[in-house]
Amino acid sequence: MEKMKRILMILLAALGIVGAGAVAAVIFLDINLKEVIAQEEKEPTAEELAARSFSMEPLTTNLTSENYAVVQLNLLADSEKSYKELEVRTPELKAIVISTLAGLSRDDLKGSEGLTNFAKTIQAEANKILHDGQVERVLITDFKIQ
Template identity: 45%
Template sequence: MKNMKVIVILLLTMAIVGAGAMFYLKEPQAEADKKPSAEEIAARSVDTDVITTNLASEDNYGVVQFNILLSTEKAKEEAEKRAPETKAAAISTIAGFTKEQLAGKDGIASLEKELYTKLNEIMQDGKVERVLVTEFKLQ
């Protein structure tokens, strides 16, 4: 009978500790799922200059501007210092597409995804969280 009480107390203790651990571990995840405010986005965003470059298809060019959201304000500072590298990456990315590949929402999404990957390779003190095309013209 005494052993049964010990087992019940141990099981209850483990259940309470487990429930507490789940609550504690779940809390930061809810914080991470929270979307950043407009102020937080502005504090971590960089806009590129308007970029005009030839496309891979003959006699076509694109005019594009990007908004880049970075993981921290320190990463934003790094991105601002690396503006020439960012611009070069954007130009080479755009120039790799044909007019047909860039047409439509799928083309813009492909451009954003490819530039996102290139910029994350450049960054050292943070990471790019999102790349948005904010101006887009094809000729």
């Protein structure tokens, strides 16, 4: 009986130590997880955004209607590496913008909804050609239809 009490006491002590270790590990992981989440949610600085912001030169092309459009875009890459890829792929990006506009009419580009749809299309097509990262946002910085 005495031997059983010792075994039981040792077993309870071992379980207590393992339990305390598990609690400490959970607390430690929770603190580290909160730090990681806080770092990911931190808004980028203006300098960081500028380093990832790729401005295209103005492009002019015909629309399906009897008009033509002049557009200038700014593409925000998700990293400096993808920014550099945008620079290298400038001819492909120009082709995407021109072919997209060539398939649209003046009415397709009317209002904020039309421009938003155009920007989303450019973003999706640009992301198809990128291997290192993605375009997070497309800004239309100049737009004219004549």
